[in-house]
Amino acid sequence: MVDTPGTGDDGTQDVAGELVEHALGHLFSAALRTAAHCRIADRLAAGPRTAGQLAELTDTNAGHLRRVLRYLATRGIFREDATGAFHLTPLGDALRTDAPNSLHEGVLLLTDSIFLRTSAGLEETVRKAGPSFERIFGKPFFDHLADDPALEELFDTGMAALSGPIDAVIAGTYPFPEKGTVVDVGGGRGGLLRAVLRGRPGLTGILFDRPGAVSTHMLADDDSIRGRWRADAGDFFAEVPEGGDLYVIKHVLHNWPDDGCLRILRNCRAAMAPDARLLIVDAVLPSGNAPHLGKTLDVVMSAVLDGQERTEDEFSALLTVAGLRLTRILPTEMHPSIVEAEVA
Structure with missing residues (x-):
């Protein structure tokens, strides 16, 4: 096994230990998945439990479960007290299946x-x-x-x-108009469109995505937006619905290399009236070495889809080629920003 010395008496950095922790990052993903599969957070919602109690509820081995939960507690997912009982933390609470x-x-x-x-x-x-x-x-x-x-x-x-969580932040950050039609391009099950329509009773909306995503949309579950939306299935590489006053593309462009993004953007441009606006909701990568979730997602996109996260200059260049003009970028309290564009 690897020997991982602790921090020295003089406070010097434990380089070996830190690198070993980073090298075992996949173990944290596996432990987190185990806790999610066993629904540990659901079992702790009523109060703290020991690993033995949790093992009985989840049909798992108490000794091995405790070791996984103890490890997750070092990352703030759970908290172990002096009696050996595990408590929910804010991070762990978000793993509850019934949590908001x-x-x-x-x-x-x-x-x-x-x-x-x-x-x-x-x-x-x-x-x-x-x-x-x-x-x-x-x-x-x-x-x-x-x-x-x-x-x-x-x-x-x-x-x-x-x-x-991101949908609520976007709906509350951007000054959506009181009236008009919002077209959510690649909007998945419609969470963002629902959040926007809830906040603007005078707006109508169109959800546009793959047939599989649109067929399971959540818009019909909300009486407050009844009659103000429709769901269209299609391919945004071929065309997008016309008639929108505001087009939204959330977490779509980062899936694709530049040529794919240009096809989507040009289709939006073709559907837009001269006074329509386009919103791109994606990470806008900052310069420097500070941690940013967008930099993590950028590597994920490269490995999974040949996509990428982009800087402000990269977004501006894409929009220009597509016949659009970047007008402003609105940061949010979460990792994505809102890139606003208009017809050039």
């Missing part, structure tokens, strides 16, 4: 083998300048999803879960 904006399905998606195996092949991505996903699974990501209904459902529900 639950991230349970999102964690199951991001820790699925489609991502873990792809990440393990990252060296191939770097060496061959292309997504390792396609070489591992034999076809592009979205084609693979289309051939596996269960995986496609996990993707749609997982993305909806991950998007929930």
Whole structure:
């Protein structure tokens, strides 16, 4: 086994220990997935429990479960007290299946083998300048999803879960108009459109995405927006619905290289009236070495889809080629920003 010395008496950095922790980062994903699968957060919602109590509820081995939970407690997912009982933390609470904006399905998606195996092949991505996903699974990501209904459902529900907190922030950050029509291009199950329509009773909306995503949309579940939306299935590489006053593309462009983005943007430009606006909701990468979730997602996109996160200059260049003009960027309290554009 690896010897990982602690921090020295003089406070010097434990370089070996720190690197070993980083090298075992995949273990944290596996532990987090285990806790999500066993629904540990659900079992702790009523109060703290020991590993033995949790093992009885989850049909697991108490000793091994305690070791996993103790490890997750070092990352703030749970908290172990002096009696050996585990408590929920704010991070762990978000794993509850019934929590507001639950991230349970999102964690199951991001820790699925489609991502873990792809990440393990990252060296191939770097060496061959292309997504390792396609070489591992034999076809592009979205084609693979289309051939596996269960995986496609996990993707749609997982993305909806991950998007929930972001949707509320976007709806509250951008000054959406009081009237008009919002077209959500590649809007998945409609979480963002629902949040926007809730806040603007005079708006109507169009949800536009793949048939599989649109068929499971959540818009019909909300009486407050009844009669103010429609859901259209289609391919944004071919065309997007006309008649919108505001077009929104959230977490779509980062899936594609520049040529794919230009096809989507040009289709939006063709559908837009001269006074329409376009909003791109994606990370806008900052300069410097500070941590930013967009920099993490940028590597994920390169390995899975041959996509990328972009800087302000890169967004501006794409928009210009597509016949659009960047007008402003609105940062949010979360990792994505709102890039606003108009017809050039």
